[in-house]
Amino acid sequence: KQEVTQIPAALSVPEGENLVLNCSFTDSAIYNLQWFRQDPGKGLTSLLLIQSSQREQTSGRLNASLDKSSGRSTLYIAASQPGDSATYLCATRGAGSYQLTFGKGTKLSVIP
Amino acid sequence: DTAVSQTPKYLVTQMGNDKSIKCEQNLGHDTMYWYKQDSKKFLKIMFSYNNKELIINETVPNRFSPKSPDKAHLNLHINSLELGDSAVYFCASSEIWDSGNTIYFGEGSWLTVV
Numbered sequence: 001k002q003e004v005t006q007i008p009a010a011l012s013v014p015e016g017e018n019l020v021l022n023c024s025f026t027d028s029a030i031y032n033l034q035w036f037r038q039d040p041g042k043g044l045t046s047l048l049l050i051q052s053s054q055r056e057q058t059s060g061r062l063n064a065s066l067d068k069s070s071g072r073s074t075l076y077i078a079a080s081q082p083g084d085s086a087t088y089l090c091a092t093r094g095a096g097s098y099q100l101t102f103g104k105g106t107k108l109s110v111i112p
Numbered sequence: 113d114t115a116v117s118q119t120p121k122y123l124v125t126q127m128g129n130d131k132s133i134k135c136e137q138n139l140g141h142d143t144m145y146w147y148k149q150d151s152k153k154f155l156k157i158m159f160s161y162n163n164k165e166l167i168i169n170e171t172v173p174n175r176f177s178p179k180s181p182d183k184a185h186l187n188l189h190i191n192s193l194e195l196g197d198s199a200v201y202f203c204a205s206s207e208i209w210d211s212g213n214t215i216y217f218g219e220g221s222w223l224t225v226v
Contacts, residue, residue, distance in 0.1 A: 034214065043116075043202060043219035044155075089155065099145070099168055100215060102155040 002027045002094055006103035013080055014111050021075040021106045023090035028068045034100065035064050035075050036089045044089065048075070080110045115139050116218040118203045124224045125193060133188045133221045135203030142208045143167075144186035145215070146178060149200040158201075161186050162208070193225045 003026045013019050023033070032051050036044040048057045048064040050073070056065040063076040073090055087107045091100040118135040125131050137144060145168075146158040159178045160168035166178070175191040190197060203218040 036217075044204075044217040046214045046216065049214050087153070091155075099157040099160060100155075104152070104154055 002030075002092055002101040004090060004092055004101050004103035006088075006090060006106050008106060009104065010107040010109070012109040012111060015080060015082060017080050017110075018076070018078050019080055019108070021077070021088050021090075021108070023073040023075070023103055025071045025073075025092050025101075027092075027094065028071050029095045030068065030092045031095055031097070033064075033066055033073050033090060033092050035062075035073075036091065038087045038089060038105065040086075047088075077108075080108075082110045082112050084108060085110050116203055116205055116216050118201075118218040118221050120221060121219065122222045122224075124226060127193055127195060127225055129193050130189070130191045131193060131223070132190070133201055133203075133223070135186050135188070135218060137184055137203075137205040137216070139205055139216060140184075141205040141216075142183060143206050144180065144183075145204040145206075146186065146188050147202040147204060147217075149202060149220070151199070155202070159186075159188075190223075195225050198223055198225045 005024045034049045035047045038044050050057045050066040061078040066073045087105040089105040091102040116137045143162045145160045147155050149155045158172050161180045164180045177189045180186045200220045200222050202220050204215050206215040207213040
């Protein structure tokens with residue numbers, strides 16, 4: 001059974017810093033991995049989706065990488081802004097599966 | 113236009129009551145889901161429907177019954193509510209389960225059982 005772990009659980013950085021959020025998973029037989037953002041009291045917003053055949057995806061200041069063999073993904077945020085403060089969740093979709101398995105998230109605070 | 117909308121957003125109810133949460137998606141997707149986020153913020157799937165057919169039913173009490181009247185709707189009915197049912201319930205949808213598709217989530221329904 002897939003397990004997804006995100007470390008650290010919380011992270012606080014000053015504005016302008018580049019940062020990396022980590023995600024690890026136990027079963028490398030995945031179709032894809034998705035990074036989400038969750039704001040307090042809000043739903044989840046999809047940030048980036050990486051197919052199993054891809055190594056990375058980029059969107060604006062965000063870059064997500066995937067290393068299936070080692071069961072790891074990272075989300076890189078460049079030049080962080082206070083508006084980036086949120087909880088970031090990664091989730092894997094298993095081979096032949098309809099469902100996502102989520103990590104518990106990393107709560108990011110960007111201090112002005 | 114909201115892609116995945118769910119109502120109500122907030123619901124406070126007493127133990128033992130029966131309540132429903134409705135979900136609609138206007139994305140033309142084939143697959144819809146219900147996820148539960150507990151007090152520890154852990155998101156877990158409850159149900160998934162593909163073209164109105166149940167395809168995932170995780171270990172969820174029988175008191176929870178999903179109903180999909182059509183492809184665009186997946187409602188969640190909960191009987192005999194218990195304190196432990198208090199959580200945020202998220203509806204989501206995606207195109208057919210092909211690997212390439214992003215899952216879109218609604219904004220959540222905050223259920224509090226008192």
